[in-house]
Amino acid sequence: MAAALEPSIDAAGARVSLRRLSRPELIAFVREIGESPFRAHQLFRWIHLLGATHFSGMTDLSKGLRVKLETTATLEPLAVDVVQQSLDGTRKLRLLTRDGHAIESVLIPDGEKLTQCISSQVGCALDCTFCATATMGFGRNLDAGEIVDQVYRARTILPSGRRITNLVFMGMGEPLHNFVEVERSLAILMDDTGANFSCRKITVSTAGLVPGIEKLGRLPMGPNLAISLNASDDVTRDMLMPINKKWPIRALLDAVRAYPLDRRRRVTFEYVLLDGITDRDEDASRLAKLLRGLKCKVNIIPWNPHPLAPYRRPPAERIDRFQNLLRDAGLPVYLRRPRGDDIDAACGQLASRGAEALVPLRASRRTRP
Numbered sequence: 386m387a388a389a390l391e392p393s394i395d396a397a398g399a400r401v402s403l404r405r406l407s408r409p410e411l412i413a414f415v416r417e418i419g420e421s422p423f424r425a426h427q428l429f430r431w432i433h434l435l436g437a438t439h440f441s442g443m444t445d446l447s448k449g450l451r452v453k454l455e456t457t458a459t460l461e462p463l464a465v466d467v468v469q470q471s472l473d474g475t476r477k478l479r480l481l482t483r484d485g486h487a488i489e490s491v492l493i494p495d496g497e498k499l500t501q502c503i504s505s506q507v508g509c510a511l512d513c514t515f516c517a518t519a520t521m522g523f524g525r526n527l528d529a530g531e532i533v534d535q536v537y538r539a540r541t542i543l544p545s546g547r548r549i550t551n552l553v554f555m556g557m558g559e560p561l562h563n564f565v566e567v568e569r570s571l572a573i574l575m576d577d578t579g580a581n582f583s584c585r586k587i588t589v590s591t592a593g594l595v596p597g598i599e600k601l602g603r604l605p606m607g608p609n610l611a612i613s614l615n616a617s618d619d620v621t622r623d624m625l626m627p628i629n630k631k632w633p634i635r636a637l638l639d640a641v642r643a644y645p646l647d648r649r650r651r652v653t654f655e656y657v658l659l660d661g662i663t664d665r666d667e668d669a670s671r672l673a674k675l676l677r678g679l680k681c682k683v684n685i686i687p688w689n690p691h692p693l694a695p696y697r698r699p700p701a702e703r704i705d706r707f708q709n710l711l712r713d714a715g716l717p718v719y720l721r722r723p724r725g726d727d728i729d730a731a732c733g734q735l736a737s738r739g740a741e742a743l744v745p746l747r748a749s750r751r752t753r754p
């Protein structure tokens with residue numbers, strides 16, 4: 386469940402964004418405006434199952450209630466600003482928040498599976514040296530409404546019958562730096578009267594905030610956990626991911642070992658391959674040693690180049706060799722094929738670009754209510 390209930394109508398009388406309220410919070414809000422809790426269930430369904438963007442379309446609510454909602458509440462959907470389509474079917478969305486920040490979300494088809502990568506923050510505070518989002522600096526946390534609405538806006542560009550099957554918090558930002566709103570968004574996304582994702586279909590990816598991993602593990606609806614490991618020794622990881630100075634590899638792996646997962650689930654380790662830096666033979670053997678005994682799999686991600694970082698993607702033979710070395714050491718390894726190479730695939734690249742440089746395939750700028 387989401388964190389403590391907050392008073393919904395604030396003292397200044399500002400309208401409440403209903404999109405970010407979990408179901409119990411929505412019930413509390415509806416009570417405050419003198420309505421029956423049943424109205425909360427109707428509202429929740431409109432917002433989180435049907436993706437409503439206006440109260441006026443909520444046809445099973447009385448006219449009087451719709452007017453009351455207009456004066457006490459808002460729905461604040463994101464605006465779909467740009468959709469880029471890659472030749473491999475990957476689609477990248479640039480979405481605008483109400484206060485004009487650009488965030489990204491990516492749809493990655495794989496047979497029947499359709500995975501959506503969602504953002505948890507505007508920019509990021511972590512400063513990983515290989516990441517395009519890091520160059521934007523930190524803007525602000527997204528609220529739960531803005532997190533879940535990425536899913537509802539993405540649905541609007543899908544062909545009919547196509548369904549988003551998996552969600553990964555691997556877009557912009559560090560989800561565990563925005564714990565309260567990410568937790569609230571998980572409760573909303575897993576609610577069976579809304580989008581109804583199973584906890585097995587949602588993965589939270591972290592650069593390694595140890596206290597956040599511990600907190601996530603205590604949630605009743607624990608999602609899958611992915612760790613962006615990206616290096617096999619502390620010297621390299623300190624350089625690539627400054628957060629490692631606070632929680633080095635050993636502390637991180639201890640937290641991962643303590644993360645509760647049932648029998649059928651494994652932790653994912655993401656490992657970005659940077660030419661000459663993380664792709665050496667000794668990295669493969671150190672990595673295999675570090676992960677020995679852990680119920681896990683490794684996703685190798687050849688670095689997605691972007692102009693703001695001094696790295697190179699390793700040549701194909703090197704990527705193959707690294708993968709084989711890990712496999713020979715007994716680790717389940719998956720190579721993340723570079724997707725969306727022909728669009729701004731690296732995380733943060735699209736959001737940080739000027740709109741004029743893009744060719745919008747399907748842009749719909751919403752008129753704000």
Ligand code: SAH
Nearest residue numbers: 516555558559590591592613655688689731
């Ligand atoms: N902060 C979270 C989620 C965002 S990054 C985390 O660190 O896990 C999502 C993944 O993309 C991470 O595994 C990160 O290492 C990887 N990544 C970031 N920039 C990349 C790039 N340019 N090429 C390949 N992978 C990248």
